[in-house]
Amino acid sequence: MARTETQTTERIIAAAERRMRDGGFHGYSFREIAADVGIKSASVHHHFPTKEDLSAAVAEAYTDRFMEALGDPEDRSRSPKDLIRLYAELFRRAIIEDGQMCLCGVLASEVAALPPRVGAAAKGFFERNIAWVEAVLRRKSARARPEQIKLAALKTVALLEGAMLVSGALQSQEVFEQLADSLLD
Amino acid sequence: MARTETQTTERIIAAAERRMRDGGFHGYSFREIAADVGIKSASVHHHFPTKEDLSAAVAEAYTDRFMEALGDPEDRSRSPKDLIRLYAELFRRAIIEDGQMCLCGVLASEVAALPPRVGAAAKGFFERNIAWVEAVLRRKSARARPEQIKLAALKTVALLEGAMLVSGALQSQEVFEQLADSLLD
DNA sequence: GTCTATAATTTGATAGAC
DNA sequence: GTCTATCAAATTATAGAC
Numbered sequence: 001m002a003r004t005e006t007q008t009t010e011r012i013i014a015a016a017e018r019r020m021r022d023g024g025f026h027g028y029s030f031r032e033i034a035a036d037v038g039i040k041s042a043s044v045h046h047h048f049p050t051k052e053d054l055s056a057a058v059a060e061a062y063t064d065r066f067m068e069a070l071g072d073p074e075d076r077s078r079s080p081k082d083l084i085r086l087y088a089e090l091f092r093r094a095i096i097e098d099g100q101m102c103l104c105g106v107l108a109s110e111v112a113a114l115p116p117r118v119g120a121a122a123k124g125f126f127e128r129n130i131a132w133v134e135a136v137l138r139r140k141s142a143r144a145r146p147e148q149i150k151l152a153a154l155k156t157v158a159l160l161e162g163a164m165l166v167s168g169a170l171q172s173q174e175v176f177e178q179l180a181d182s183l184l185d
Numbered sequence: 186m187a188r189t190e191t192q193t194t195e196r197i198i199a200a201a202e203r204r205m206r207d208g209g210f211h212g213y214s215f216r217e218i219a220a221d222v223g224i225k226s227a228s229v230h231h232h233f234p235t236k237e238d239l240s241a242a243v244a245e246a247y248t249d250r251f252m253e254a255l256g257d258p259e260d261r262s263r264s265p266k267d268l269i270r271l272y273a274e275l276f277r278r279a280i281i282e283d284g285q286m287c288l289c290g291v292l293a294s295e296v297a298a299l300p301p302r303v304g305a306a307a308k309g310f311f312e313r314n315i316a317w318v319e320a321v322l323r324r325k326s327a328r329a330r331p332e333q334i335k336l337a338a339l340k341t342v343a344l345l346e347g348a349m350l351v352s353g354a355l356q357s358q359e360v361f362e363q364l365a366d367s368l369l370d
Numbered sequence: 371g372t373c374t375a376t377a378a379t380t381t382g383a384t385a386g387a388c
Numbered sequence: 389g390t391c392t393a394t395c396a397a398a399t400t401a402t403a404g405a406c
Contacts, residue, residue, distance in 0.1 A: 008389080008390095021297075022295070022297040022298045023211055023295050023297070023298030024209055024211065024212075024294065024295050024298075025212075026208055026209065026211035026212040027209075027210075027211040027295055027298045029380075029381060029382080030381080030382065030383085031380080031381080031382095039389090039390065039391090040390070040391060040392080041381095041382085041383090042383085042384080042385095042390075042391070042392080042393095043389065043390050043391075045382080045383065045384080046389060046390075047389090049383085050382080050383080051381095051382065051383095100297070101294055101297075104354070105294060105350055106294045106295065107354075108350045108351070108353055108354035109209065109286055109290060109291045109294040109295075109350055109353070110207070110208050110209050110212055110291065110294075110295075111353050111354055111356075112206075112207040112208070112285070112286075112353075113207045113208030113209075113212045119354075122354050123354050123355060123356070125354075126351055126354045126355055127355070130351075151363055151364075151367060154348075154351065154360060154363065154364055155344065155364060155367060157347070157351055158344055158347030158348045158350070158351045158364055159340065159343055159344050159347055160347070161346075161347040161350050161351060162342070162343030162344055162345070162346040162347025162348070162350065163339075163343045163347070165290055165293045165294055165343070165346050165347070165350070166293070166311055166315075166339065166342055166343045166346060168293050168294070168296050168297075169289070169292075169293035169296055169304075169307050169308050169310070169311045170308060170311055170312070171296075171308070175339060178336055178339065179336075179339055179340060179343055182336060182340060193371080193372095214398075214399065214400085215399080215400070215401085216398080216399080216400095224371090224372065224373090225372070225373060225374085226399095226400085226401090227372075227373070227374080227375095227401085227402080227403095228371065228372050228373075230400085230401065230402080231371065231372075232371090234401085235400080235401080236399095236400070236401095
């Protein structure tokens with residue numbers, strides 16, 4: 001049975017995500033992705049005409065998968081504290097299990113040099129992340145002022161992204177673990 | 186009077202820093218730097234034989250300048266709180282006045298795809314930053330356990346780096362200001 | 371110290387056969 | 389949908405004249 005178009009498209013996206021999480025938008029090439037998947041670069045262009053197309057698709061798929069793993073912030077069967085724990089756990093898996101940065105963190109750091117749709121996709125990741133954490137924290141502190149909830153959500157996201165950055169630079173997974181744990185107090 | 190070697194070297198470093206803070210190591214080229222400085226790329230190679238040489242020199246100069254601006258964490262004429270304020274202020278200037286990311290934050294995000302000496306330079310930035318903040322916090326809470334001081338220093342650095350990342354992605358300087366202010370409470 | 375010229379490779383992207 | 393072949397441009401880097 002021949003591989004369907006969709007499967008190849010997904011394999012391309014998976015390979016590009018891996019490369020981008022290491023080197024960012026400017027750190028990968030169509031030829032590398034083609035070699036990873038086992039096809040030629042012209043075939044990659046058939047699925048994604050330009051690098052902007054592919055990179056934006058990767059960032060959107062990454063975001064969708066991330067948000068799907070988070071689930072509904074209003075889910076009554078889970079406490080706010082458990083949901084924040086889950087949120088930190090997703091970042092932990094990315095850096096500890098995959099040994100890679102958050103894709104959209106990498107893209108955010110080079111946002112000034114990105115094609116418009118790739119920058120917009122990275123922006124979307126953070127907007128959706130912040131909105132999700134806000135919804136969780138609103139449940140936890142129903143009476144807090146909206147600006148305070150918003151700030152607490154920003155802090156949560158910023159601390160985890162910063163934790164990935166610092167622990168990556170120091171090559172210390174323990175640094176990430178300690179920072180992530182400090183979030184749950 | 187002809188331009189001395191040193192001046193050209195510094196102009197190259199300054200131009201490379203600007204480019205790298207936008208696009209990272211893989212986001213700039215010798216020809217762009219040459220054009221910025223007003224010379225040819227072969228002349229850039231005369232000052233810095235390889236891209237790894239130039240990029241590592243940029244990261245080291247950036248770190249030295251940053252640490253010099255921080256000054257002595259044991260300076261008795263400044264309170265710990267003022268010093269933390271100064272620390273946050275340096276990041277604020279980078280993103281608000283320069284409109285750019287922290288160079289070593291950008292490099293940290295692509296550390297898996299960097300030449301060894303560039304990755305080591307980025308690592309050095311964070312080691313020196315953390316040690317400086319630790320020294321300040323030790324003064325502030327002389328009786329706290331060393332591990333707690335260390336964790337608080339890590340949080341300070343990670344939050345500011347993360348704040349730059351998130352505010353860059355969202356294209357909102359206000360997001361950075363709010364996160365930086367929250368550090369001073 | 372800067373230049374011209376160029377090597378050797380890689381890049382994003384396209385045309386057209388199968 | 390994948391391939392071969394190719395283009396035009398860009399890349400890092402070097403040799404050698406001035």
